Amino acid sequence: MRRSAFRRSRGDGPFRFASIGAGVVLLAIMAAIGVFLVVKAVPALQANTSSFLTELTWQPNATKPVFGIGALAFGTVLSSLLALVIATPVAVGVALFISHYAPRRLASLLGYIVDLLAAVPSVVYGLWGVAFLVPFMLGPSKFLNDHLGWIPFFGGATVVGKSMLTASLVLAIMILPIIAAISREVFLQAPKTQEEAALALGATRWEMIRMSVLPFGRPGVISAAMLGLGRAMGETIAVALIFPATFKITIEILGPYGNSIAANIANGFGEATDVGRGALIASGLVLFLITLLVNMAARFVIARRKEYARAAA
Amino acid sequence: MTVQIGIQPISAARRIKDRLVQVLVYLAFALAVIPLVSVLWLVVKNGIGRFDLEFLTHSMRNIGARDAGGGAYHAIIGTLEQVLLASLIAVPIGLLTAVYLVEYGEGGRLSRIISFFVDVMTGVPSVVSGLFVLAFWILVLGMPFSGFAGALALSILMMPVVVRSAEEMLRLVPRELREASYALGVPKWRTIVKVVLPTAFTGIVTGVMLAVARVAGETAPLLLTVFITDSINTDPFNGPQMGLPLYVFDQAGRPTDTAIDRAWTGALTLILIVMLLNLVARLITWWRSPARRR
Numbered sequence: 001m002r003r004s005a006f007r008r009s010r011g012d013g014p015f016r017f018a019s020i021g022a023g024v025v026l027l028a029i030m031a032a033i034g035v036f037l038v039v040k041a042v043p044a045l046q047a048n049t050s051s052f053l054t055e056l057t058w059q060p061n062a063t064k065p066v067f068g069i070g071a072l073a074f075g076t077v078l079s080s081l082l083a084l085v086i087a088t089p090v091a092v093g094v095a096l097f098i099s100h101y102a103p104r105r106l107a108s109l110l111g112y113i114v115d116l117l118a119a120v121p122s123v124v125y126g127l128w129g130v131a132f133l134v135p136f137m138l139g140p141s142k143f144l145n146d147h148l149g150w151i152p153f154f155g156g157a158t159v160v161g162k163s164m165l166t167a168s169l170v171l172a173i174m175i176l177p178i179i180a181a182i183s184r185e186v187f188l189q190a191p192k193t194q195e196e197a198a199l200a201l202g203a204t205r206w207e208m209i210r211m212s213v214l215p216f217g218r219p220g221v222i223s224a225a226m227l228g229l230g231r232a233m234g235e236t237i238a239v240a241l242i243f244p245a246t247f248k249i250t251i252e253i254l255g256p257y258g259n260s261i262a263a264n265i266a267n268g269f270g271e272a273t274d275v276g277r278g279a280l281i282a283s284g285l286v287l288f289l290i291t292l293l294v295n296m297a298a299r300f301v302i303a304r305r306k307e308y309a310r311a312a313a
Numbered sequence: 314m315t316v317q318i319g320i321q322p323i324s325a326a327r328r329i330k331d332r333l334v335q336v337l338v339y340l341a342f343a344l345a346v347i348p349l350v351s352v353l354w355l356v357v358k359n360g361i362g363r364f365d366l367e368f369l370t371h372s373m374r375n376i377g378a379r380d381a382g383g384g385a386y387h388a389i390i391g392t393l394e395q396v397l398l399a400s401l402i403a404v405p406i407g408l409l410t411a412v413y414l415v416e417y418g419e420g421g422r423l424s425r426i427i428s429f430f431v432d433v434m435t436g437v438p439s440v441v442s443g444l445f446v447l448a449f450w451i452l453v454l455g456m457p458f459s460g461f462a463g464a465l466a467l468s469i470l471m472m473p474v475v476v477r478s479a480e481e482m483l484r485l486v487p488r489e490l491r492e493a494s495y496a497l498g499v500p501k502w503r504t505i506v507k508v509v510l511p512t513a514f515t516g517i518v519t520g521v522m523l524a525v526a527r528v529a530g531e532t533a534p535l536l537l538t539v540f541i542t543d544s545i546n547t548d549p550f551n552g553p554q555m556g557l558p559l560y561v562f563d564q565a566g567r568p569t570d571t572a573i574d575r576a577w578t579g580a581l582t583l584i585l586i587v588m589l590l591n592l593v594a595r596l597i598t599w600w601r602s603p604a605r606r607r
Contacts, residue, residue: 011502012501015501015506019409019410023423023424025406026410026427026472026476030434030437032445032449033442033469036449037444090345092341093337093341094345101338114342114346117348119526119530119588120349121530121558121580121587122530122533123530123532123558123561123562123580124352124530130565204327205331206335207331227436234436234439234441236532237532237536262440262533265537269537281447287440288438288441291437295436299429299432299433
């Protein structure tokens with residue numbers, strides 16, 4: 001333990017205590033979130049006449065409540081994964097553009113423009129999605145269905161704009177800035193000596209990036225993608241406006257299907273009874289646990305990389 | 314065997330690959346900017362029509378389902394009060410936590426645990442923080458739906474952002490400043506209050522503004538905690554309030570064109586507030602950064 005050599009002042013104790021207290025309050029809030037969600041979820045789960053984990057329908061307000069997380073969890077995972085698949089390559093491209101391609105003077109300004117994507121409120125994306133993207137996506141969706149319909153994802157008899165694909169696209173736009181920002185930071189940290197060595201040996205810019213920047217940045221990009229995944233899973237209002245709110249498990253992402261835990265909470269809260277609120281809280285608990293796991297895994301990857309970087313230095 | 318001397322020209326295949334990647338990278342950036350431009354364009358185009366004095370000074374009270382007119386005054390008041398209250402809760406806790414992590418933690422076990430959970434807290438979905446306040450404050454403690462409940466939910470989202478940015482700024486304060494202060498016999502807590510915090514002040518303000526901008530646009534936690542009202546309610550501790558994001562969501566869900574128009578104007582107002590906060594925060598950092606380098 002490091003002890004300061006100087007005489008301790010009377011004010012030091014209380015101030016130190018207050019700052020530790022603030023940190024402990026933070027921990028307590030995290031614990032309380034888990035505890036109180038469980039406390040209010042249990043009565044509803046006891047009133048449930050079906051299995052919460054496997055049931056697909058969501059009718060907690062009925063006299064004989066029947067509800068389950070099945071379809072909602074599936075929709076949450078599918079839409080987030082799709083968003084991740086769409087957003088990650090673009091985000092890595094954006095990060096490379098800002099770290100290694102854009103003119104030095106413009107780089108920070110261009111980075112700020114991408115960051116602005118994160119500043120647009122979720123509800124505005126929802127509004128934009130409904131007014132612009134939903135009608136716009138009808139054409140491309142029909143095209144995919146006509147020509148690539150043999151791929152199970154693009155199959156199905158009906159094609160609509162308010163589909164899983166449109167919702168995933170909005171999610172992808174929303175998580176792009178965070179993946180791009182973290183990847184950019186990691187790419188900028190790539191050892192300059194290695195980059196210069198690669199260039200000196202006659203490598204082209206792409207070869208230099210492939211040999212020195214990408215291997216160095218891979219763990220960072222992976223954890224950035226996982227943080228984005230967590231974001232996408234918890235995103236509520238934008239997808240609540242776009243999802244058709246069905247309770248069906250299907251991988252036909254062009255059809256009139258789709259829902260997520262968060263969207264269901266936003267859409268179902270208004271008319272929820274006591275049991276209904278409990279059921280929504282139970283679904284929120286599941287969402288909390290999933291995002292907690294994804295985020296902790298992402299942080300674990302980053303932390304390990306930090307150790308590695310320090311050891312290598 | 315002939316010995317090649319000098320620099321060989323790069324083969325066509327390698328050059329083409331290099332060019333191709335360059336094009337793809339530029340394309341990725343363009344692809345990322347298109348939605349931003351599209352969103353901003355549509356919001357301005359559809360929102361400017363109703364962006365008038367009536368919108369900014371009137372509530373939705375006594376506005377019939379099909380009536381034009383009405384405004385978001387009640388929602389703007391609500392958002393300002395909720396965000397202010399959320400900041401009053403989150404900034405002291407977040408700042409003190411950052412002080413603990415930087416000045417007192419010394420890499421001990423507790424500080425590592427706190428630091429880890431601050432990161433995890435950043436990932437708590439906004440709807441979950443709303444559900445937590447609903448479960449704890451409203452259902453268990455029996456408090457009413459109110460602006461304050463919404464502020465509680467927003468403060469949970471703000472805290473980790475404030476901690477992280479303040480921590481970063483405090484770490485930038487040179488060690489020599491602290492040591493000079495100690496050498497003069499100034500106790501640690503006075504050094505923190507009088508030397509460290511003032512040095513990092515602008516950086517901390519920037520971080521707080523970015524945190525405020527982040528939560529000002531949150532809808533989901535408000536939906537579950539402040540409820541929805543069409544009337545002006547200036548008391549955040551009593552009765553349902555409105556918030557600007559919530560107003561947009563509410564109006565967008567109504568079936569008439571006049572309501573959709575109001576939703577767009579609400580979105581325009583919201584974006585203006587959030588972007589302004591963002592811009593000012595970035596300007597402060599930009600304005601400060603050359604000074605720091607000097």
